[in-house]
Each structure stands twice: as structure tokens, then as C-alpha cells.
Amino acid sequence: MVSIWFFIGISLAVNGALILSAGIYQLVHPPVNPGIVLYHLHANVWWGAALLVFGLIYCFTFAPGRRS
Amino acid sequence: MTFLATEIPAHLVRLSSVDVVIVAFYFALVLSIGWYLKGRANTGEDFFMAGREMTAWVAGLSFLSANLGALELMGWAGSAYQYGILATHWYWIGAIPAMLFLALVMMPFYYISKTHSVPGYLKLRFGEPSRALSAISFAFMTVLMSGVNMFAMAKVMQIVLGWDINFSIWASSLTVAIYVTMGGLRSAIFNEVLQFFLIWAGALLIPILGLYEAGGWTNLKLLIAQRASEQYIHLWSGLGSFSNNPMGINWVGIVFGLGAIISMGYWTTDFLVVQRILAAKDIRSAEMAPIIGAGFKMFVPIIVILPGLLGLAVLPEKLLPESVAAISGGHSYNDVLPLMLARYCGPGLLGLGVTALIAGFMSGMAGNVSAFTTVWTYDIYRPLINSKGSDHHYVNMGRWTTIIGVLISVGTAYLVMQFASIMDYVQALFSFFIAPLFGTVVLGMLWKRATGPGGFLGLLCGTLSSIGMWTWVKLDPTALRYVALSPHAKGLAQDMFQALWSFIVCVVVTVVVSLATKPMAEVELSGLVYGLTNVPSVGDVPLYQKPLFWAAVVTVVFFVLNIIFW
Numbered sequence: 186m187v188s189i190w191f192f193i194g195i196s197l198a199v200n201g202a203l204i205l206s207a208g209i210y211q212l213v214h215p216p217v218n219p220g221i222v223l224y225h226l227h228a229n230v231w232w233g234a235a236l237l238v239f240g241l242i243y244c245f246t247f248a249p250g251r252r253s
Numbered sequence: 254m255t256f257l258a259t260e261i262p263a264h265l266v267r268l269s270s271v272d273v274v275i276v277a278f279y280f281a282l283v284l285s286i287g288w289y290l291k292g293r294a295n296t297g298e299d300f301f302m303a304g305r306e307m308t309a310w311v312a313g314l315s316f317l318s319a320n321l322g323a324l325e326l327m328g329w330a331g332s333a334y335q336y337g338i339l340a341t342h343w344y345w346i347g348a349i350p351a352m353l354f355l356a357l358v359m360m361p362f363y364y365i366s367k368t369h370s371v372p373g374y375l376k377l378r379f380g381e382p383s384r385a386l387s388a389i390s391f392a393f394m395t396v397l398m399s400g401v402n403m404f405a406m407a408k409v410m411q412i413v414l415g416w417d418i419n420f421s422i423w424a425s426s427l428t429v430a431i432y433v434t435m436g437g438l439r440s441a442i443f444n445e446v447l448q449f450f451l452i453w454a455g456a457l458l459i460p461i462l463g464l465y466e467a468g469g470w471t472n473l474k475l476l477i478a479q480r481a482s483e484q485y486i487h488l489w490s491g492l493g494s495f496s497n498n499p500m501g502i503n504w505v506g507i508v509f510g511l512g513a514i515i516s517m518g519y520w521t522t523d524f525l526v527v528q529r530i531l532a533a534k535d536i537r538s539a540e541m542a543p544i545i546g547a548g549f550k551m552f553v554p555i556i557v558i559l560p561g562l563l564g565l566a567v568l569p570e571k572l573l574p575e576s577v578a579a580i581s582g583g584h585s586y587n588d589v590l591p592l593m594l595a596r597y598c599g600p601g602l603l604g605l606g607v608t609a610l611i612a613g614f615m616s617g618m619a620g621n622v623s624a625f626t627t628v629w630t631y632d633i634y635r636p637l638i639n640s641k642g643s644d645h646h647y648v649n650m651g652r653w654t655t656i657i658g659v660l661i662s663v664g665t666a667y668l669v670m671q672f673a674s675i676m677d678y679v680q681a682l683f684s685f686f687i688a689p690l691f692g693t694v695v696l697g698m699l700w701k702r703a704t705g706p707g708g709f710l711g712l713l714c715g716t717l718s719s720i721g722m723w724t725w726v727k728l729d730p731t732a733l734r735y736v737a738l739s740p741h742a743k744g745l746a747q748d749m750f751q752a753l754w755s756f757i758v759c760v761v762v763t764v765v766v767s768l769a770t771k772p773m774a775e776v777e778l779s780g781l782v783y784g785l786t787n788v789p790s791v792g793d794v795p796l797y798q799k800p801l802f803w804a805a806v807v808t809v810v811f812f813v814l815n816i817i818f819w
Contacts, residue, residue, distance in 0.1 A: 187289065192282070192286055192443065192447060193446065196279075196282055196447055196451065197450060200451075200454065200608075203604075205601075206271070207599070211599065221596060221597055223466060223597060228462060228599070228602060229598075236454055
């Protein structure tokens, strides 16, 4: 049976990749009016990257093939 | 979804295309999990009890998540804005002692008796009348509460995102109906654990960025003291009297009403949360699960209370009570979490935050529906309507009950849409049963002299006394001074003292009636009562794997936190 932690890994990795992509896009094409406070911290870049790494670790650790 | 968002301009946030993809991915994932688990819900034990094979971590996170709904998050963030750090009591003294009590004292009896539900335990301990009373009231109230929450959440989605109310109600309810019908409790539990991670991933950034903007915790306290009051940043020092704190309550209400009765009632006898623990794979996991839940519960204020406090400090506008906001067109206290989300979260992060809210709502609904399904099938349908069905028949009944439960919830949501005052009544009704039920269950577990008639009449009288006090204050608001023992008491104090009195009534009636009736034979009570039960050992495991050790760690952290924020 596929572990619940694998599903969580998929969720975090996909969400992290999407958020990171959106952050990188904004870095390359900075919006005229970002519409948020602390835009200069580019939270979606580092938060997206953190979720992606965390999710990949879970996916790898709990991948169906690695568990009996 | 995007076009819906653009139809009503008066909403707080606007989703970009990447946000919509994140929300859509969440729906696809939960349905996929339900589809994957559908082949593992063929027997009663699988469908209703998740095969009783959950690890301590899965059961513990699910136990916590079942309570961590979206309305809970937004409501308590709003309460933190309104009352300051006092709202943290509902996460600390209003949860941690009860969770540890469940783990160390009550869980062995629930687990050893192999009951399917809390009403099922009452049947074993006090007989059929007690089960029927608690099962019917629980099933009825759970499904109504689910509908009330559904409407409230659809309303939130309309205000925050501009989504059509009908769309929110049907999209979320159909999704929940599909994945619970397919995978049963296991599917609900898996999605609750997923929700736990999504909530932290979506909400943790708000306090991080908020503290950065406010200039750290020390500066935040100064800002709150300037913009609100010094009382907003102290947990206990203002609780000496009703008039010294923004909540209008005193330490007696918090310690005895909230800590000793309401939270004990909710965390130890509300089947919605207890069901998750009953699915644990062994006694050690069943004891560890609430302790793991308690460990994480202590830190939930970081993503709930702290955003409310940060809202007090950094939001340029002053938020208003719901009734005033509805007239003036301003934002209410309950909008603080979405406002903070919109303040800091750009494309992608906004989608994740909204997904966390949707996931919280859907998990709460799945929890209500799965608990309703089990209680209806095992505690109402089987004993009272058809006791001779096969296991397969009861699983089919469970699947149909899931669909019917969701439809009743949808019907309730539309009823609330037409008659808003129903919401207050349903929420009040739910609170009537919690405190007396705790009295009945805890006496049943700890006092072997408690008898069937004593348990039943105690539960009935406790519930009636709660209804009586609520009606009294409803008809004559000045009666609150008698219920809460102070002319300075405010609304929340009523809940605390009403629970305290109804618990006392339940205990007194149970004791008096039990002493006046014939004791139960000890052989009947084996496995159900303290002193007559051989509680199995958690095994020969190292200290760091013992529930008692982790309960001690959680207790120490609990006291340290309360002292730090005194």
C-alpha cells in the first residue's frame, strides 16, 4: 500500500514547484505594482523552494518501490 | 473559478492562474486518494475503523486536523484580534490537559473495549438507553453542524474570493461525498493528514513575514499596547477579575469551565475526534496519538493567534465586530486571516493559503460525515432498526449514509441561508451535550459503583440543565450574572459556567441515582472500569517510546509556555 507520506510528498513537491515557478517568473518579469507588502523578500521563491525540497525528500523516502 | 472571482468585485483577494492550478490540484489529489483507497474499504472494520491499523503519527495528526478546520483558523485569528493573546487559552489550557487525560486515563478503556464509538462505550457501560440518547443527539447535531459550517465556509469563500455560494457548497460537498464513500474512514484520515501539512505550508509564512514587518516579538508587543491595550498581551495576569481583561471572564471560568469541563468534554468524548484514535493499530499508538496531537496543538497559535495579533499591529484599518461590519461595509475581526494572507502572499502562495482554508473545511466536513456514518450505522441502525444484517450490508449502509449525510448537510446549509438565526441555535444545541457527556463517560470509567440508571439520568439531567440555563439567559440576558456568578461576565463566560454547572448536575444525579440503585456485577464491568481492568502494557520499549515520558515532556513545555506569556 502506498504510504500517506508519499501523497504528502507529492502535494508539497507539486505546490512547491508551482510557487517557485511563479516566484521566478516575477523575478524575471517584475510587476509594476506587486500588490503585497514585503515583495522585495520574494517569499514565493524561497518558500516554494523549501516546499519543493521537503516534498521531494518525502517522495524519495516513502516512494512505493522503497517500502515493502 | 477565475471568472467567478471576477464577477463580484467586492472580495478581498484575486487568484492568479497559478493559484487556480494549485486549488484544482488539491481537488484532484483528494479524489485520487479516495479512488486509490476504494478497494480497501470492503469490511466494516475497514470502512468504519480504517482497519484499526493507523500508526501513532497518522492517528495523532488526523486527531488534531479533525479539529483544525478553516472556520476554526479564521474564527480564532479573529478572536485574537478582538481579545488579544487570551484566545490562546483555547489552544493550551483548553486542549492540552484534556488530550493528555484522554491518552493516559481514558484511551485504554476505549481501546480495550473495542468499541466502534463513544455511544458504543456507553452501551457497554450503562446500557441501551444511554447509548440511544447520546447516539441520536450526536448524529443529529453532527450532521446539522456540518451544514452550518458548510454555509459559513461558502460565505467566507464569497467574501474572500468572490465565489458563488452554490458553487462552493456543491463542489466541496460532492468531493467529500465521493472520497469518503469510496475509502471510508481511511480516506478521511489520509486527507486530514494531508490537510495538516497544507495548513502549515499555507499559513506559516504569515507569522514569519508579519514578525519581520513588525520588527520582532518585542516590538510587536509595544505596537499592540499602543494600538489596543497592555491587557492584550497577557495570558493570566488580567484574569483576576471579570473586568480586568477584554474577554470579560475570570480565571475560574478559564481553569474550571474551559480547562476542566468544556475541553475535557470535547477532546475526550466528541466522537468526531475520538474516532481517529480508535483507528490506531495498538494500545501504545492509541496512547501516543493524542500526545503527538497535543505536542503540535501547543504550536498551532503560531499560525492562528499570532496572525490575529499581527493584524492588530500592522493593518492600517481597524477591524470591526461582524454586526457593525455588515452595516458599515468595513472588514470584520473574522477577516483578519484572509487580510493578512492578501497582505503578504503573491501568486502561488495565495493559492496555497486558499487551498489550506478549503482543505480545512473539507476535512472538517469529512470528519463530521464519517463520524455520523459510524454512529448511525452501529449505534442507531443496527441496534434499533436491523440487528441481523451482514457485515456487507452494514458497509453498504455506511456508504449510503455518507451520501445522505452530505445531502442533509447541504439542505441544512440552504436552510441557514434562508434563516440565519438557525446557525446560532444549532451551535448552542451542540454545546448542550458536551459537558454532561464527559461527566457520564468519566464516571463510567473511573467509578465502578455507577449504574445504568444513574448514567442515563445523569446524562439526561445534565443536558436538560444546560438547555435550561441557555434558555434562561436567552429570555433574560441579565440572568448571566447568576449563571456566571458576576455582574461583569460577558458572553464567553456563559459557555464556561453553563458547562461547569451542567457537568456538576450530571455528576450529582449520577452519583445519587447510582447509590440508590442496585450495583452492577463486577464481571460485567471488566474491561470498562478502572480497578476492574487489566490495562495492557505498552510493551518493553525504551523510555523515549513510552507515552508517559512524552506526556511529561508536553506537560513541561505547556507550563513553560504559560509562564513565558503570563
